[in-house]
Amino acid sequence: MAKKTENFERPDGRKLNELRPIKARVGVIPNADGSAIYQSGDTIAIAAVYGPKKMHPQHQQDPAKGVLRCSYNMMTFSVSDRIKPGTSRRSTEISKITEWALEPVLMLDKFPGQVIDIFIHIIQADAGTRCAGINAASMALAHAGVPMKNLVCSVSVGKLDKTLVVDLTKEEEDFEEGEGPTDIPVSMTPDGKITHLQLDGKIGPEQLKEVLDIGKKAIEEIYEIQKKALKEAFN
Amino acid sequence: MDKVMTTPGTTGERIREYLESGKRFDERDLLEFRDIVIEKGISNKAEGSVRVKVGESEVLVGVKMDVGTPYPDSADKGNLIVTAELLPLSSPRYEAGPPKFPAIEVGRLIDRYIRESKFIQMEKLCITEGEKVWNVYVDIYSINDDGNLLDAAGIGAVAALKIAKIPGYNEETGKADYKHMTDKSLPLEKEMPVTITVHKVGKSFLVDPSREEEDLCDARVTFGIKGGVISSIQKGESNAIDFEIMKDVIDIAAKSVVELEKKIEKALK
Numbered sequence: 001m002a003k004k005t006e007n008f009e010r011p012d013g014r015k016l017n018e019l020r021p022i023k024a025r026v027g028v029i030p031n032a033d034g035s036a037i038y039q040s041g042d043t044i045a046i047a048a049v050y051g052p053k054k055m056h057p058q059h060q061q062d063p064a065k066g067v068l069r070c071s072y073n074m075m076t077f078s079v080s081d082r083i084k085p086g087t088s089r090r091s092t093e094i095s096k097i098t099e100w101a102l103e104p105v106l107m108l109d110k111f112p113g114q115v116i117d118i119f120i121h122i123i124q125a126d127a128g129t130r131c132a133g134i135n136a137a138s139m140a141l142a143h144a145g146v147p148m149k150n151l152v153c154s155v156s157v158g159k160l161d162k163t164l165v166v167d168l169t170k171e172e173e174d175f176e177e178g179e180g181p182t183d184i185p186v187s188m189t190p191d192g193k194i195t196h197l198q199l200d201g202k203i204g205p206e207q208l209k210e211v212l213d214i215g216k217k218a219i220e221e222i223y224e225i226q227k228k229a230l231k232e233a234f235n
Numbered sequence: 236m237d238k239v240m241t242t243p244g245t246t247g248e249r250i251r252e253y254l255e256s257g258k259r260f261d262e263r264d265l266l267e268f269r270d271i272v273i274e275k276g277i278s279n280k281a282e283g284s285v286r287v288k289v290g291e292s293e294v295l296v297g298v299k300m301d302v303g304t305p306y307p308d309s310a311d312k313g314n315l316i317v318t319a320e321l322l323p324l325s326s327p328r329y330e331a332g333p334p335k336f337p338a339i340e341v342g343r344l345i346d347r348y349i350r351e352s353k354f355i356q357m358e359k360l361c362i363t364e365g366e367k368v369w370n371v372y373v374d375i376y377s378i379n380d381d382g383n384l385l386d387a388a389g390i391g392a393v394a395a396l397k398i399a400k401i402p403g404y405n406e407e408t409g410k411a412d413y414k415h416m417t418d419k420s421l422p423l424e425k426e427m428p429v430t431i432t433v434h435k436v437g438k439s440f441l442v443d444p445s446r447e448e449e450d451l452c453d454a455r456v457t458f459g460i461k462g463g464v465i466s467s468i469q470k471g472e473s474n475a476i477d478f479e480i481m482k483d484v485i486d487i488a489a490k491s492v493v494e495l496e497k498k499i500e501k502a503l504k
Contacts, residue, residue, distance in 0.1 A: 031380060032324070
């Protein structure tokens with residue numbers, strides 16, 4: 001029998017809408033123009049921003065606007081089974097997703113012919129790595145002083161059997177009872193502009209709308225933490 | 236926000252002048268290391284992991300293990316695999332893409348330094364002779380490059396190996412069982428090897444160069460030393476070192492490594 005929503009218990013005892021403990025800090029890489037580390041539970045992402053700077057190779061320059069170039073990668077030892085060094089199909093896709101998630105808040109038309117490089121590395125993984133990466137990258141951009149319309153915040157909402165929960169752990173992603181797990185990473189600005197949405201699993205349209213509402217609430221919390229970390233650095 | 240990719244000539248000249256009178260920009264002695272900070276357990280899925288800071292240079296090193304097959308010429312020994320990545324995250328000098336020579340050199344040098352020092356008792360990492368042995372991966376990532384990443388990587392590799400715990404072994408599947416880690420450490424020699432690189436700038440010799448000093452380096456010699464015994468050497472860069480002077484370099488390495496060992500021991504506590 002599928003468990004009822006109201007008495008669903010999460011393996012780590014969190015409430016359904018409770019995020020994992022978050023630690024965020026900027027200015028962690030002295031060489032970078034902007035940098036941040038973002039930890040959500042056992043997932044840790046570090047990000048560095050270099051730029052805006054002249055785009056090389058030159059043929060990739062866009063005379064109309066600047067280019068955002070993201071690179072997401074997991075460290076070999078960030079998961080139980082060692083990952084081979086170098087890029088994979090998965091990391092290539094997440095790099096692109098991250099660009100799409102962040103571009104809407106950047107004023108790239110102010111930087112024709114230039115590039116903003118963001119490098120994201122996952123030091124330790126317990127699900128939600130792309131979200132942690134986007135959160136770190138967004139903070140690193142702000143730390144670099146790149147003009148932004150807003151921060152971007154990211155969280156994964158999950159449907160475990162029939163129950164919606166925020167910020168899945170790996171253990172929850174592997175949940176097998178009832179309808180199984182559905183993972184819905186979403187990124188948006190605190191004023192509700194969605195810049196990234198993915199879904200793996202199954203869900204009805206009405207419940208998916210509910211996912212967005214739950215995601216929005218979680219994102220408001222993340223925004224406050226990001227903002228606090230940035231303010232601390234500039235005090 | 237463009238950054239300078241090399242140390243400009245005027246700064247370089249001033250650094251050279253300083254060095255000749257035995258001084259450095261950061262007031263260190265020529266044979267003095269910067270402060271070393273080692274933070275253990277920075278990644279919980281790794282069998283052992285550390286963050287090492289030498290001044291503002293920073294590396295992360297993780298040790299992973301899995302079950303593999305031995306090489307035909309070492310049928311009863313485990314395998315050691317060392318890789319290093321100089322991340323574009325860590326400096327505007329590094330570009331994305333396949334590893335280039337500097338990163339490959341760090342990986343190769345650390346590999347030989349660990350291997351030749353016989354720090355890991357590889358024969359104790361054999362599960363079934365000729366069939367199954369433990370692979371030990373040491374993966375190194377640069378986080379911030381302010382010079383001398385090589386020695387920082389060496390410190391990190393040894394520190395991560397020291398704290399690593401061996402995963403469980405599932406007899407049925409013949410694979411590592413990460414859910415049931417043992418509390419056994421790797422079979423290591425008591426004495427730890429230390430890597431130290433002596434840099435030649437003009438007529439001066441120094442250790443632990445800052446990024447600017449490293450840019451001016453005419454030649455460098457990297458030593459792997461364990462208990463006063465040298466077990467690996469590599470001379471780098473394309474300037475010759477006179478053989479009498481090389482003898483001085485050997486003395487400098489042998490002398491400086493004592494202080495460095497103390498600093499590492501202290502940081503490990």
